[in-house]
Amino acid sequence: MTRNTSDILLVAVNARYSHCAFAPRSLIANLGPLAPRAGLLECDLEITPLQLAERIAARSPRVVGFSVYLWNVRLIEATARLLRVVDPGMRLAAGGPELTADYPHADLFDTVIVGEGESAFRAFCEPVLTDGGDFPLSSVLINETGEAPASLALPYELYSDTDLARRTVYVETSRGCPFTCAYCTSAGTGLRLIPLVRLLPAFDELWRRGLRRFKFLDRSFNAPAEHACAVLDFFRSRVTEDTCLHLEIQPDRLHPDVLSRLAAFPAGTLHLEVGIQTLTPHVAATIGRSPDTARTLETLRVLTRETGATVHADLIFGLPGEDEHAFARGFNTLVTVCDPPEVQVNWLKGLPGTRFVREAQRLVLAFNPEPPYELLRSDAMDFATLSRIQRFARCWELVHNRGHFSEACLRLHALAGGDFYACYQALADHLCAAEGKLFAISRPRLAALLDDFLARPLPRPDHPSPESPLSS
Structure with missing residues (x-):
């Protein structure tokens, strides 16, 4: 052999x-x-x-x-x-x-x-x-400056036919990121575009070989608008029933030309990951995000209601200066105003090389030294609070994001009265009391526990409603 x-x-x-x-x-x-x-x-x-x-x-x-x-x-x-x-x-x-x-x-x-x-x-x-x-x-x-995309050889011919048919295939239209978010390993690397004259023929060859599900690595697909529009036009002219494009969008920089093209795609074609991270303005400014949370929310609302895209919004808990009260208010506002199909609630990580790690002492942040480097304490949350929010996040993922309990979710949201955080936190407590865990719960068992929870009066802890969502 x-x-x-x-x-x-x-x-x-x-x-x-x-x-x-x-x-x-x-x-x-x-x-x-x-x-x-x-x-x-x-x-x-x-x-x-x-x-x-x-x-x-x-x-x-x-x-x-x-x-x-x-x-x-x-x-x-x-x-x-x-x-x-x-x-x-x-x-x-x-x-x-x-x-x-x-x-x-x-x-x-x-x-x-x-x-x-x-x-x-x-x-x-x-x-x-x-x-x-x-x-x-x-x-x-x-490599402090990064590669020059115009001179890079594109690697797409190295994907096998089996890769294209059965696996998640990644592509990119740019390198780096124009933003300086304190938690991100791409911060400050500068945005460098791959020339369209090389990029689009490579995508055309992938399309010819049968690839229909493209997952883009770009940190900010919609920047700049002209480049994004050209890529979207390429796929819009070819779109089929089995086409799926997974894109990461910066919500405060969405040009109308990009939005109009996103809206032109058939329902279910686009999966948009929208990085909200926080709706507390002074916290957004601290971490390098736009403090214009009203604009961010409006963009997310438009994406959710005026396109056929599946919208996945990201929030981070544990950010410096944001306590549980402020996080809960932001979460409640996000669900009330936009109600995206998915809200991913992520525990802040101290990723190597990020500003949060470099300035951890000044910002009063303590991270787990072992991967995945979870925050253990901040200036606004202790470990018990972080763990409680993580249980809420896990419950939200199991019941809401996965889409298996749509009828129960409607009942939960009606029961919540706008305080979705408190409702799902109480549900997490109920599941933990019954099972002692929030993992490896079968779907029938979870359905039974949901019915049991919905039959009881909802505890009303003092968490904020979304009535004044954009104050700091």
Whole structure:
């Protein structure tokens, strides 16, 4: 049997098998003449470090590049430790949003790449495969400016037909982000557009090969409007019943031309992820978001009511300066004014390299040092409060976001009287009292617990209604 070997092996440990890794494919595509000597090993979190090390060693690579994220960092570190013993001559590189200039485990790798990695990874590989001898290596390679999209080779031909038919396929129309949100690893990287003259033919080829579900990596798809409109026009002219575009939208920068194009798509074609994060104006200003919460709400309302898109709104709890009272008021306002199909309530994370981590002491933020780096305490919330909101968020996800209990949700919302936070918090308490947990509850059991809850009087804790939603 012929062994599948590669001089360069890119390793991606995805959160799920259904996800295709974009970054390692882009690294391979930009290796120039070394690209034919590179291969890709993809797996998911079901693998153990020993199993992953075995699969890597079986490919006999001279260079291994790991794509490191919050969900796989500890597994990759453990694998690197094993490979150092299995094959000390194997060159190991690591890159990804999880890694910073002060990454504490950089000594596990020959090189750690901070920032976008196409140029740095090629520069790392070339001496290994062309000279074959010893050469000086920098422990950390930092790409402060990012790549120039006009010169990047696009990686889409590296998606297999099976990927296109069965898995979530990621694409991008830009690099970086024009905004400086304090919690985000892309803050301050600057927006750089991939030229449409190269981008649209690549999308056309994916379309010709049968891809209909495109998930965009762009942090701010709607900026700038002209670029976004051209991409939307491309898909609108081709749209079919099975087309699905997943886009991340900045709500305070939505140009009317972009909105009109979003509204032109058939119902169910678009999935729009809209980052609200907070509706407390002074908190929004602190974290680098627009404090014009009225405009943000109006944009979300229009997207929800005047397009056929599935709208997914994001809120973060634990932000500095926002206590439980203010968070509850914002949540209640969001549901009352806009009622998006999904509201994702996210626990604030201290992601490596973000301003929140750099300024944690000044902002009175304490984070879990282990992934996923949850906030443990803020200036406005203690751990007990954060845990209580997380139980509420889990309950909201189970009952509302997943869409299995639409009739019960109508009854819950009528019962809530505008205080949706208190209603679902009480429901979370009810579920915990009955089951001792908020996971692994079967759907029939959850339906029975909902009926039992709806038959009881609703407790009325002192949480704010949305009557004055935009005050700070």
